Amino acid sequence: MSFIYPSFLWAFLFLSIPILIHFFSFQRHKKLYFSSILFLKKIEKENRSVKKLKHLLILLLRLCALSCLILAFARPYFPNNKKTNQKISTTIIYIDNSFSMTAKGSEGELLSEAIESARKTINQAPSTRKIVLHTNKLNGIEGRVLNKKQALNELDKIKPFQLARPMEKIVFWEKEIIKKEFKNQGVQVLHFSDFQKNNLQTKRNNKASVKGDFYPIQFTPQTAENVFVDSVWFDSPIKKVAENSTLNIRVRNIGKTPKEGILVQVQIKNLKRTLSIDIPANGTQQTKLNYKEEGPGYRNGKITISDNQLFWDDEYFFSYQIKEKTKILIINSEDKSEAISKIYNLESLFGVDEVAQESFSQDMLHQTDFVVLNGLNKISSATVSILEDFVNNGGSLSIFPGSKINPKELNLLLKKVEMPLLANVIESGTKIKEIAYKSPFFKGVFDREEKNIILPGITKVYQTKPYEKTRSQNIVSLQNGLPLFCVSSSQRQVFLFTSSLSNDFGSFTLDALFPSILLRMGELSQKKQPLFLTIGKQKSYSLNKALKNYSAIHLIKGKTDLIPKTSRSQKGLSSRIVLGGEQTQKLTAGIYKITNQNKEIGQLALNYDRKESQTKYATKNQITSYYRQNKLNMVAYKKHQQGKSLLDTKTEKELWKILLVLSFSFFFLEILALKFSRVS
Numbered sequence: 162m163s164f165i166y167p168s169f170l171w172a173f174l175f176l177s178i179p180i181l182i183h184f185f186s187f188q189r190h191k192k193l194y195f196s197s198i199l200f201l202k203k204i205e206k207e208n209r210s211v212k213k214l215k216h217l218l219i220l221l222l223r224l225c226a227l228s229c230l231i232l233a234f235a236r237p238y239f240p241n242n243k244k245t246n247q248k249i250s251t252t253i254i255y256i257d258n259s260f261s262m263t264a265k266g267s268e269g270e271l272l273s274e275a276i277e278s279a280r281k282t283i284n285q286a287p288s289t290r291k292i293v294l295h296t297n298k299l300n301g302i303e304g305r306v307l308n309k310k311q312a313l314n315e316l317d318k319i320k321p322f323q324l325a326r327p328m329e330k331i332v333f334w335e336k337e338i339i340k341k342e343f344k345n346q347g348v349q350v351l352h353f354s355d356f357q358k359n360n361l362q363t364k365r366n367n368k369a370s371v372k373g374d375f376y377p378i379q380f381t382p383q384t385a386e387n388v389f390v391d392s393v394w395f396d397s398p399i400k401k402v403a404e405n406s407t408l409n410i411r412v413r414n415i416g417k418t419p420k421e422g423i424l425v426q427v428q429i430k431n432l433k434r435t436l437s438i439d440i441p442a443n444g445t446q447q448t449k450l451n452y453k454e455e456g457p458g459y460r461n462g463k464i465t466i467s468d469n470q471l472f473w474d475d476e477y478f479f480s481y482q483i484k485e486k487t488k489i490l491i492i493n494s495e496d497k498s499e500a501i502s503k504i505y506n507l508e509s510l511f512g513v514d515e516v517a518q519e520s521f522s523q524d525m526l527h528q529t530d531f532v533v534l535n536g537l538n539k540i541s542s543a544t545v546s547i548l549e550d551f552v553n554n555g556g557s558l559s560i561f562p563g564s565k566i567n568p569k570e571l572n573l574l575l576k577k578v579e580m581p582l583l584a585n586v587i588e589s590g591t592k593i594k595e596i597a598y599k600s601p602f603f604k605g606v607f608d609r610e611e612k613n614i615i616l617p618g619i620t621k622v623y624q625t626k627p628y629e630k631t632r633s634q635n636i637v638s639l640q641n642g643l644p645l646f647c648v649s650s651s652q653r654q655v656f657l658f659t660s661s662l663s664n665d666f667g668s669f670t671l672d673a674l675f676p677s678i679l680l681r682m683g684e685l686s687q688k689k690q691p692l693f694l695t696i697g698k699q700k701s702y703s704l705n706k707a708l709k710n711y712s713a714i715h716l717i718k719g720k721t722d723l724i725p726k727t728s729r730s731q732k733g734l735s736s737r738i739v740l741g742g743e744q745t746q747k748l749t750a751g752i753y754k755i756t757n758q759n760k761e762i763g764q765l766a767l768n769y770d771r772k773e774s775q776t777k778y779a780t781k782n783q784i785t786s787y788y789r790q791n792k793l794n795m796v797a798y799k800k801h802q803q804g805k806s807l808l809d810t811k812t813e814k815e816l817w818k819i820l821l822v823l824s825f826s827f828f829f830l831e832i833l834a835l836k837f838s839r840v841s
Contacts (some may be wrong), residue, residue: 173228218834222834226828229827233821250346252282252290254293254294255295255331255354256279258296259325260323264776278353323749327359328352328360328787332793336371351376357778358777358778374796376795376796376799381778382470386417387468387774387776388415390412392771395481397604400454403453406451407449412440413774419440420439423438425464429452459761460482480690480766489513489529490515491532494563496538500662500675501561501679505683511683523547530557532551532556532558532559537562550735551734554730558656563661563663564661566623568584579633579651580655582626582628584623584626588620588621590640597636602648619639621666636648636678637674637678645669647659694767697745716754725740
C-alpha cells in the first residue's frame with residue numbers, strides 16, 4: 162500500500178488524546194453514602210470486568226473511526242494489477258481531433274465524447290499531477306507541462322484539425338517529451354482515438370522502448386458508413402477556348418448498403434448542374450459532365466454531395482487556367498529547319514518567337530511555355546544549366562539535333578533531363594516500323610491505328626545509348642530497333658528527335674506525321690498547374706512564372722488572407738509557394754486567389770485528405786498488437802461506452818471512499834454503544 166499524501170499520517174499522534182481521555186475517565190470515582198457497603202461490594206465484583214470490556218470497546222471504536230478518517234485524508238491506494246513502471250506523477254493525454262472523429266457516436270460527435278472523457282480523467286487526477294495535453298497539431302505549445310486547471314481550460318480550445326497523424330508520429334512525439342521532461346518519472350499516456358487502421362502503420366524504425374504506461378481508449382461511431390467525393394479529373398489535359406471539356410467525378414460509398422439517387426451538384430464559374438447517381442455497396446461510381454469553355458482566364462469549380470455521417474469530405478474543389486496562347490520560343494542553330502516555325506505560326510493557339518542560338522538569354526524564358534532547339538549541334542554548359550532549371554520548373558523542351566553534333570556537349574544536356582544519349586550516325590534499318598498509338602502522347606490524334614505504315618524513309622539517324630537514369634518512352638521506332646522520336650516518362654516534359662531535319666538525313670518533314678507531332682508537342686507544352694492539392698501531402702506549389710521583385714505573395718479566400726513562404730528556382734525562372742510545416746495548419750479546403758501587388762496571378766484549389774474517409778477501424782487485437790510491436794507498455798485497452806466508467810486513470814486503486822464510510826460507521830457504532838450501554 163502507498164499513500165498520495167503521506168504527510169497526513171502524522172495525524173495518528175492525535176490518537177493519544179482519546180486514549181488519555183478514556184484513561185482518566187476510568188480513574189474517576191464518585192462517593193456514595195450508604196448505611197452498609199456489603200451490597201455495593203457485591204455489585205462491584207460482578208460488573209467490574211463487564212465495564213472494562215465496554216470501555217475498551219468504545220475506545221476501540223473511537224480509535225478505528227479516527228484512524229479511518231486520517232487514512233482517508235492520506236489517500237492510500239493499491240497498485241493496479243497490471244504491470245506499471247512506478248508511481249505516476251505525470252499524465253500525457255492525446256486527443257485525436259482529426260476529421261474522422263467528427264462522426265456521430267452514442268453521445269454526440271466522437272471528438273466531444275473524447276474531450277468529456279478527458280475532462281473526467283483530469284478532474285479525477287490528484288491536484289499535484291502534471292499533465293501534457295496534445296492533439297494532432299504536435300506543436301511547441303502542446304508540449305507544455307500543465308496543472309489541472311490549465312489542462313481543463315485547454316480542453317475547451319480543441320477543435321477538429323485537418324491533418325490525421327499516424328500513431329507512429331504521435332508516439333514518437335510523446336517519447337521525445339518523456340525523454341526531455343520526465344526521464345526518471347512515472348508517466349501515464351492516454352490515447353483517445355477512433356484508431357483507424359491506416360493510422361497504425363509503422364514505416365520507420367521507431368521501436369526504442371520508453372518508460373510509460375500506455376492506455377488506448379477507442380471511440381467508435383454509430384455507423385461506419387460514409388459517402389464522399391473521391392476525386393475529379395479531365396479527359397484531356399489540353400483546354401482551348403470555345404472547345405468542349407469533359408469533367409470526370411468519382412464518388413465512393415463506404416458501407417454495406419447501396420446508395421440510390423445521390424445528388425451531385427457541380428458548379429464551375431457560372432455553370433451549375435445537378436447529377437443523380439447510384440453507388441453500389443463498398444464501391445464507386447463515376448459520372449461525366451461535358452461543357453464548353455467560354456474564354457481565356459481562370460476557372461474554379463466545386464463538387465458537392467449530401468451525406469448524413471461525415472460532412473468534411475462532401476465537397477471537392479478544383480481550379481485551372483485557359484491561356485489565350487501557348488508561348489513558344491524557337492532557338493535556331495546553323496542546321497535549323499524552316500518547317501518548324503511555319504507549322505507553329507499557322508495555329509492561333511501558339512505565340513511564336515524565334516531567336517538565334519548566339520542571341521539567346523535567360524530573360525527570354527520568363528513567360529515561355531515551350532522551348533524548341535532547332536538544328537542543335539553544340540551547346541554551352543551555361544545554357545544547359547538554364548534549360549535544366551526551365552524544365553525542372555514546369556517548362557517543356559524539344560530537341561532537334563543538327564547534322565554535325567558535338568556529342569559531348571549535347572549529351573550533357575540529355576543527361577540533365579534524363580533522356581537517351583546520342584552517339585554515331587546509323588544508316589541501316591532506318592525505315593519507320595512502329596508508332597505507339599496507345600501512348601498518351603497520341604491520345605485523340607488518330608481516328609484509327611494504321612498497321613501498314615508507308616512513310617518517307619529516314620536515311621540517317623543517331624544511335625541512342627540509354628544509361629541508368631534514362632526516363633523515356635519510344636513513340637516512333639525504326640526497323641533497327643532505335644527510336645526516331647521519344648518523350649520523357651518522368652514528370653519532366655522533354656521530347657527528343659534522334660535524326661536531323663536536314664535534307665541529307667531524310668525527308669520526314671514532308672509527311673503528315675511531322676506536323677501532327679509538332680502540334681501535339683505544342684498542345685502538351687502549355688504550363689499547367691495541378692487541378693488541386695491535398696492539404697498535408699504536397700509541400701509546395703509552383704507558380705510557373707518568375708517574380709521580378711521580392712514582394713509578398715498572398716493567398717486569399719473570403720476574409721482569410723495568408724502570406725505564405727516562397728522560394729525561387731536556381732536560375733530565378735520560377736517561384737514556389739511553400740505549403741509544408743506550420744503553414745499547413747492555417748489552410749482549409751477551398752479556392753484561394755494567389756495575388757502579388759494586388760494583382761491576381763493564379764488560383765489554388767485545396768482539398769482535405771480522403772485517407773480517413775475510408776472509416777476502417779482497428780480491432781482490439783490489432784491495437785494491442787501495434788503497441789506490443791512498438792515496445793510500448795500497454796496497461797489496458799478500453800472501449801468507450803455510454804454510461805460506463807471509462808478507465809481507472811490513476812493506474813491505482815484508491816481506498817479513501819471506503820475508509821470514509823468505515824469512519825462514519827465506527828462513529829455510529831460508538832454512539833449506539835454509548836446509548837445502549839449507558840456508559841458515561
